Amino acid sequence: MLAVFEKSERIRHIGHLDIQRSVQRGLRRSGLPVAYSQGFNPHILITFASALSTGACGKREIMDVTMAEDTDAETFMQRMNRAMPPEMQLTEARPVDDRHPSLMGSLRAAVYDLTIREKDQAEKLISAIPAMMEKEKILTLRKTKTKLAECDIKPLIYALRGRDCHVYATLALTERESCKPQMLLEALKAEAGISEEVRMLVTREALLGENGAGELIPLEKL
């Protein structure tokens, strides 16, 4: 069963492992016939398309639950939404068969809404977008486990625009390479000449995959 759920603003500081555990407990509360792994410490067979970082909210996060029995989407939605807190409600569910390609493997990009808290900072950042996008390379620092490395995020930005206090960005997100919202912000800050801290709220609006025609479409529609 493929399901789309929300991680609300209130619980944005909950980390991915805790979100996973909460979904598992929700499934246990729902009484739905979910499949468990074999072995000494059985767990519910479930995968998440992508870990959402601590501090970010998610509008359309995606999970894939292996069911032990056929279950229709409506029953799944109803029972899960009764079993989940208001902060983590499901908005969509769709039965998929076992041959459905893996969520993580199909993931290509994510749509973000970066809400900039300070108005004048937002204006400066947004007006820096055209100039930044005209550059051949957009260099920014990527944090790896051991060091900071410079990298070019230009090929990883698929769309970028701004309005009011929001920066809307479609950024690459695959198992191999991705651009985090924070990296984009750093690049924009450099372009806009802002050195002080910029407070922003990150909302991941959607996860995207690629269809046969090479277009990016919502992952859950694949």
Place this chain on the structure above:
Amino acid sequence: MDYREKFEMALEKVQKAPRYTGGEMNTSVKEWDEAPLHFGFCFPDTYEVGMSHLGLKILYGLINRESWSLCERFFMPWTDMIAIMKEEDIPLLSIESRRPLKDFDVIGFTLQYEMSYSNILAMMDMGGVPLENTERGEKDPIVVAGGPCAFNPEPLALFIDAFMIGDGEDVMTELNRVILQRKKEGWCREKCLRELAKLEGVYVPSLYDVTYEEDGCVQSVVPNCAEAQATVKKRVVTDLNNTYYPEEIPVPYTEVVFDRIMLEIMRGCTRGCRFCQAGMLYRPVRERSLETLLHLADRLQEATGYEEISLSSLSSGDYSCLPELIRELMKRMKDKRVSISLPSLRIDSVLKESLEETQQVRKTSLTFAPEAGTQRMRDVINKGVTEEDLLEKVRDAFRGGWNSVKLYFMDGLPTETEEDLNGIADLARKVVGEYFAVPKDQRARGLRVTVSVSIFVPKPFTPFQWEPQDTLEVIREKTEHLKHVLNIKGVTFNWHEPYVSFMEACFARGDRRIGQVLRKAYEKGCILDGWNETFRFDLWMEAFRDCGLDPAFYANRRRERTEVLPWDHIDSGISREFLLREYDRSLKGETTRDCRKGCNGCGLQKWKGVCGYANAGSV
């Protein structure tokens, strides 16, 4: 920017923001205006500790169940958050609706351990509630408290308006009703407090005057108005099957200390260990029936999705239908992949059969609490466990595939000698011996024996309430000795710093004057005293000096048997005669039987029908 926005900003900066954000399963309570009475439940420690506490879950459900009352939670923030709150002028906010503490009609603190007292002052201070009851005005909340430490309410008498003594389930609602009536009828604070004082089990300290002898001992504690009762009798719920127990409990997102279903199978204990305050305060023993428990287990599992149920009580091994309960629970929970754990097993009542059954699900480390190293010492404290009992259970466990055993002891017990300390090491060595006696191919690899020794703290309403605690110097010597003798291969020795236990001893048997020390210490910066990284012994000592009080007077003094004790006006149901009798027997090394084998006349027999094992004709 209002405080809620500032709070949101603070969340971006602190460690462990989820302890402040709420929104957990089963916590979406009513809207503020849905109920006229607003109760702020305050746990004076961090979220992770508070959310592990059964009492919070019971009262949270109980208050929210009533259509006319609403309950929201408050916890003690960690130091990083406190610093931002002070700097940004953010008040202490409830988890649910993020309202300041001062907006509630009544705020209630649970008193689980003495070292949380400074957090009570910190939470009131941050929440905009004046600290002392004489400083509060008509608009300020009524501040109440309950829990085991409320049995000696005097150290907090300056700060708390009303204490609830004993089981909270009934008196909580009665108290809230009075405060609701105050709200409706516009009673002044004083009138409200006097009405509260009429309730059975409620102690309003401002309605009592305390006088002292020249030597600093209490002379008398007497009511100064007609509504106050001369002695306040603890509340007892007689039938747990007809007592509220929550069927939906909050499920935190993050891991807390006890992150599982706690099924309270019984309350009270019949063993009569002489050091154990809980064993005295929670008398008489009352069991929940098998049917009630199975129903609750099913409902709680459905409402939480938890993976584990622990049976909770002071002595779960004594529950009369334990094998049936475990067997039935395992049967029902197996398909739901829920494991059953028994936390406080008494080594003399663990059924081998039950052990083998738990093992099917998960093999956790086994915990035993012989408490003392020699039979003589165990007889003094009336811990009815023999060395042979312990070794037999350990042998069974090792044969059954366990490799990890935890042993809990105390040092500083009355009449303790070097021989008793050496006994701890002897016992640990014998446990190691039992492991190696199991043939290599039949035992699990990697033996781990953990010996934890805590420092004895004499508590009110126990036979040792007259006894001194060892001085810091003596405790240090004993710890050094233990480190030396417990240097055994395969054994890990955990000891405690004596300073916290010393402060605990001061406040456990403190009088009303020690409240000044608490306030002083708080003003000097003492908070989160239960945590090593924040405990400041030096500041506590300064506070004692500033108030002209000697901590040794409270901790290290042997009290006269005739002395008026600061908590004498609280009636726990246990008689002074019984405690003195037990004290004498302990000094002679005489044991007292388990109440289930015959009534020992602890005093509860005078409350007819309360104790199922009472014999009115007993001594």
